[in-house]
Amino acid sequence: MKPRHKKIAIITSGVTALCVAAILVLNAFQSNLVFFFSPSQVAANEAPTDKRFRIGGLVEMGSIRRNEGLTVNFAVTDNAEVIPVVYTGILPDLFKEGKGVVAQGRISAGGIFEADEVLAKHDENYMPPEAAMALEQAAEAKKAALAQ
């Protein structure tokens, strides 16, 4: 074997080992790097019941109910399953019905998610308010046309 071939063989095996290592690490990440579980995953018992985890989805329309003090009830949905959430504390500004939310806490025996932290998740769309309003009107007009 020429020294040059030896060098190439060493580099190739190094790169291969590196790729295998990367794949293994990514595989390990796959289960641990999930920042939040969707309501469907929670309903399918994929989320841990004995420790804290995060739940993510959209705040269901019309579900926000403010109780005495800072306690708020709302529901998180992914348009398939709905999980009720209770939280005591100050909500972020972007927390709105129909918008993304990530809540951290644990699920109680009654199936209610008791959150101790609520984060707002916003999407990747940026536009002036007029454009957003025009889009909304167009969607409503389409809905009305479909209803007729």
Add this chain to the structure above:
Amino acid sequence: MAINWFKYSSPSSFYSLAGKMIPLFTVTAILLAIAGLYIGFFVAPTDFQQGEAYRIIFIHVPAAWMSMFLYLVMACWAAIGLAFNTRLSSMIATAIAPTGAMFTFLALWTGSLWGKPMWGAWWVWDARLTSELILLFLYIGFMSLQAAIDDPRRADKAGAILALVGVVNIPIIYFSVNWWNTLHQGASVSLTQSPKMAATMLTGMLVMALACWMYSIAMTLIRTRVIILERERHTSWVADLHEKEAAR
């Protein structure tokens, strides 16, 4: 007319070429930054859900793009230096690292400032944020490894291997928002889809990204020149240069 590009792979001719190019890139960077910030602050409209706070993207996104892109460029030059034993390539890789680290820090810092008002947290252990933090450690590791080895040729080789191993992190950062459920939102601008933002916002962001490119090139050239002088200080051309400077 054929230009002999290999002429510029010699440190002495690259030194004088870089010297001529630095003012050009510096001026372009300043002009583009002024234009980009003007568009960002005065022309681009207010966002429908984030209000004025979204304007940090004009720094945040270009910085994050540059942090990833500069790492790829650095690893590329380091690999060329490793494979073909070209001195200048390794010097350029070394020169890129501090600028890349600066942009990575800037992306993390501005992201944190943006995260508090919008998400409600300065920092979360989200896949996108964590992998970007690892990128910062890779840059710092590259710089400290090179600084720890006295022989520059050996330092170049060790650094190149570290830089190449770290390349796996770049696709992880970029695709993290698609591969996992993350708090960080998906990409607004990508090669495969039409941009998800208003045209003036996009223009401001792209102009700022160009400004960051020009800044990075200027900084890399300045730093490469310094590294060339340091490593070639025993050669005759540096001695001649020194005499010429002294005579002026």
